[in-house]
Amino acid sequence: MVAVTRKFPREPHGEDMASLESIISVRGINKVYPGQVHALKDVDLDFPAGALTTLLGPSGCGKTTLLKIIAGLLAPTTGDVLVKGKKVTAPGPERAFVFQDFALMPWATVLRNVGFGLELRGLAEAKRNEIARRSIEQVGLSGFEDKYPHELSGGMRQRVGLARALAVDADVLLLDEPFSAVDEQNRRKFQEDLLRLREIERKTFIFVTHSIEEAVYLSDRIVLLSRRPGQVSQIIAPQIDRSGTPDEIRRDRAYLDTVEEIWQGLRQFVD
């Protein structure tokens, strides 16, 4: 299987993504910070429902900025974010965010942390604990409900963050370099777990990473962003057979070729 690449700055509508609708679209996004720092420039993208799209690029290319704009945590200088066709300017129940530094409340147990999104919506304690426990089980942390964050390793803390995002049953999961603060062995395990999770949960994932292997391993689509000002430079849809074992995938010819090709494309941005 050969990786197909497209070098369009704009999103090709519908072609390789068959009849997948875009659950999120961004149009004409520009982000300029005070001091004339032009983080994002004229970004137009569609994110197909049910797919895992990765934003990949060198540091400073604005990928986290774009993710936060999509999440509604940052306002763009110009441009719109459309969720299911409707314009949004703030966070909403259809999007859930997983933070790079975990953002767990250190004074709360795992159970409370996972149920926090539901707590904010006013769900009764019994109900939200029930949902939280299911999410905790999903991410493999059963038995740790009454522990505090400081008693958990980095990898486990991020699972809590993921469980929290799953508990609110949002349509879109936004993950901001979720595995970068985690050690290598755990990181690989997470990637494998995430692939398995995708088979169960038919959600849309938008992923930010600076790791090429991670992007190719996980994604249906990879959006490459250039150096500041961040613009869409390439969109790649890796055609990889993910039915094998994790090790088989990582040795697959198509996987290795795609990684190499992206690396060649990004090389120019390395100091």
Place this chain on the structure above:
Amino acid sequence: MTLFGYRLPMMSSLIVWCLIWEIVGRLELVLLFPPFSGVLAALVDLVQTQKFWDATWTTISTFCIGMVLAIVCGVALGVLMGRVKAAENLLGMWVNVFASAPLSALVPVLMILFGMGAKTIVVSVFLFAIWIIALDTQAGVKHITPSLIDMARSFGAGRRDIYAKIILWAALPEILAGIRLGFIRGVKGVVIGQLLVSIIGYGELFEIYSRSFLMEDFWALTIVLFAFALLVAELVGMLEKRIEYYAGVRQ
């Protein structure tokens, strides 16, 4: 914060407070506060009296001597506690206790031991300032990465070099922070010392003003003292800024 689009500098609300002071004073709402303009006028008069300058000289000289002693002994004590475990174990508890204790309770003792004059004030300043300087110096010394010292030793540095060229510099941000806080406490020490001794320096002046309810002179003198304290803290703060460039990247 911004008002009508203009960014207001940090301490600018003091101007508003002075206006409020003026109004409160004019309306005689609180006996404690005469009109601010009156205070300013008294201030202008005050700086022209000989008595004021004599008192200022007493204050500044005792303050400086006390602070110099406190800095020298405080830094030495802090370095000792930071480098020698036995010293830390034996002395640490006391330094901590005295750093938070109401030291003004000790001033009557000082008055007995050192008399009712400038010596007592110097010791007051010394005692008020030394503990925080020692504590912060100790913290700074303990936070030095061992690899810096190993590096110096690997290049053949002797004991003296290690202290003078590495330890003092590596701990300098904390030492300066401690000295800044020491200065503030030292000013409190010089004031409290003089207030309790009350027959010299500013203490004497305060005594006169309080007795005769000369509110405006009282506040004028108080403003001078407050300004002195802030100025001193600001000066050390500037020193700290100059070495800020490496303070954050030590590791």
Place this chain on the structure above:
Amino acid sequence: MDARLEDPIAAGIAAQSDEAAGSRHQTLWWRLASIALFCGAWEIAGLVPINLAFPTFSSTVAAFFEMVGDGTMLKAYALTLQPLIIGLIVSAVLGISIGVAMGLRKSVEWMAAPIFIVLQAAPVAAVIPMVTFIYGIGLTAKVISVCLLALPVIVLNSYKAVANVNPSLINMCRSFLGSRWQQILKIILPDASPVIFAGLRLGISAGFIGIILAELLITPTGIGDLITYHRAVANYAHMYATIASVIVFSAATLSVLQWVEERWIRPEKKGS
């Protein structure tokens, strides 16, 4: 710059807790040795004597027990603690409210910050005698003295606590659709509470200083009275005993607060 350095107890903790937890046993022996060294030096200094007015450690201890025995010590503390506790409660309630408001609203910060920064740095002791002349020698003046010293510390620490809340946590709350009130109650206040508590501890320390100052500078009552009286009649051992008891009392109270802070407020932040 490390904010712990402004807090003498935290600086002390920072200096001591960074090493691996030594045995409890060892620390206890060192503590005892330290106390023995201090008392020993005191005893010798009194025996020399370095000054005719310098009593030995043993005579000071004897005087202390004498005053406890005949009730004067207890009575004095009761009189001193009244305005102290009232002043501290007022300072705590007012201080935390103002400090949190400053952290949450820029306009409040602009108005209030300079005042409290000046009050914290300046020798407020200078104002205390005047306060007494105006408000009399009773409870009011003493409570005001305590507040003058404790309030700025509590306000500034509460303000710093709220201003330094982990922005990631606030973002997290926003991303899960938390309203502003929910952010304040569920994230900001819990995250700020350790520093607010540390501010309370520093405020109590400052309040102590305030009440002692008030009693020494104003017509004395309570502890200040004991000190001044015994000095006047040259009962130096009694005078020293009273002063030492104040220092010990202040140190003991702060130790308890520190223990509470470590144990209950943020157990996972022990030593950080």
